Amino acid sequence: PYYIRQWDATGKVNSQVEEMFSGHMVIRAYGQEDETIDEFDRRNRELYDSSFMATLIAGINMPVTQFFGNLNFVIVVVVGGLKVLSGTMTLGDLQAFSQYSRQLSQPLGQLSSMATILQSSLASAERIFEFLDEPEEVAEREHTQDIKDVKGLVRFDHVKFSYDPAEPLIEDLSLEAKPGQTIAIVGPTGAGKTTLVNLLMRFYEIQGGSITIDGVDTRDITRHDLRQHFGMVLQDTWLFDGTIRENLLYGLHEGKTISEEQMIEGAKACHVDEFVRRLPDGYDTELKDETAELSQGERQLMTICRAFLSDPDILILDEATSSVDTRTEVLVQQAMNHLREGRTSFVIAHRLSTIRDADLILVVNHGSIVEQGRHEELLAKGGAYANLYQAQFANGDNIEED
Ligand SMILES: Nc1ncnc2c1ncn2[C@@H]1O[C@H](COP(=O)(O)OP(=O)(O)OP(=O)(O)O)[C@@H](O)[C@H]1O
Ligand SMILES: [Mg+2]
Known part of the structure; x- marks a missing residue:
């Protein structure tokens, strides 16, 4: 949702900037400078907030999964170490098991970083599809001809x-x-x-x-x-x-x-x-x-x-x-x-x-x-x-x- 809001806000800010830039004479003539600036600030703030949240969530995603991956490793090693000491597990088993848990957490971390990219693209895709869904120009007829030497009737x-x-x-x-x-x-x-x-x-x-x-x-x-x-x-x-x-x-x-x-x-x-x-x-x-x-x-x-x-x-x-x-x-x-x-x-x-x-x-x-x-x-x-x-x-x- 934050990505969707972020792209939405980006579009709004851009279109406002363009509009106000090309219409700045009219804005001045009607004394609308302050209102225009307020409106810009509002939209810009919206963009800031949504971007902030989107970036924050995307940013903590990877470290969090990595943290839990590492925590998992520590727990495996500590618990496994105790078991090895008490003789209920061999050192080889622990070695193998810690390897497996590493192998599992690595792709999980990758997946989570991909997930943020995916989310961002999905939000963009929504806007692209909106554009693609616009009705097409009526297709040309199959047998078309060119007119030569037009008389103009x-x-x-x-x-x-x-x-x-x-x-x-x-x-x-x-x-x-x-x-x-x-x-x-x-x-x-x-x-x-x-x-x-x-x-x-x-x-x-x-x-x-x-x-x-x-x-x-x-x-x-x-x-x-x-x-x-x-x-x-x-x-x-x-x-x-x-x-x-x-x-x-x-x-x-x-x-x-x-x-x-x-x-x-x-x-x-x-x-x-x-x-x-x-x-x-x-x-x-x-x-x-x-x-x-x-x-x-x-x-x-x-x-x-x-x-x-x-x-x-x-x-x-x-x-x-x-x-x-x-x-x-x-x-x-x-x-x-x-x-x-x-x-x-x-x-x-x-x-x-x-x-x-x-x-x-x-x-x-x-x-x-x-x-x-x-x-x-x-x-x-x-x-x-x-x-x-x-x-x-x-x-x-x-x-x-x-
Ligand atoms: N792209 C459009 N979509 C929807 N309605 C339109 C569109 N273009 C024009 N209209 C409407 O169609 C009507 C005729 O518009 P048109 O542009 O042909 O007028 P016009 O005779 O050229 O006028 P003018 O003398 O102001 O140029 C108007 O009521 C207008 O609001
Ligand atoms: Mg006209």
């Missing part, structure tokens, strides 16, 4: 999905994106926009209906092959420790390379070049800490540039320019218009001004499409989209006013 056919069986999200959703079209997905927070992307990329498996690309069910393609055809810019930016160049070229698929000029050309189109040039080491600048060195908008531009350079068949932009100022956004949009040419793209945006030119706008709410059409049609209709649009106008969250 994407079709959702009566798709059904929910994260939690108790809470249905997408009940029956159908949509079609023709090759080369730009599909904009708009809708309130929590409507299921990112979920659609998750399903398209097979981060989650659909529970009914089908999703096809160029007529091929995405479940007939391995996840790896499927994702090769996508370029995506996610809602939360992700840059890793490495140089800016490495981060930009990260999306290139196996065996594909581009020249330095092509990279810089792409970086210019995405407005990455401007701020990279200001850095002392340019494209060789090492990015280290999660937040250091670059602003949020600059990080977003980097991830857009990454998708740009990977030259995907289908492009997904989930709130890709939400942290960029509106002027840069327009410029990046223009660059992306170029990038979107000839490939199917899905664009999720809250700022409606950025998706006005989309070929098809889907208004999503509670996991279903409530309206679809082009910008002018939807405005004329005066429904949900028109309401959203008017609301943004009224709030001044609109580039026309900038």
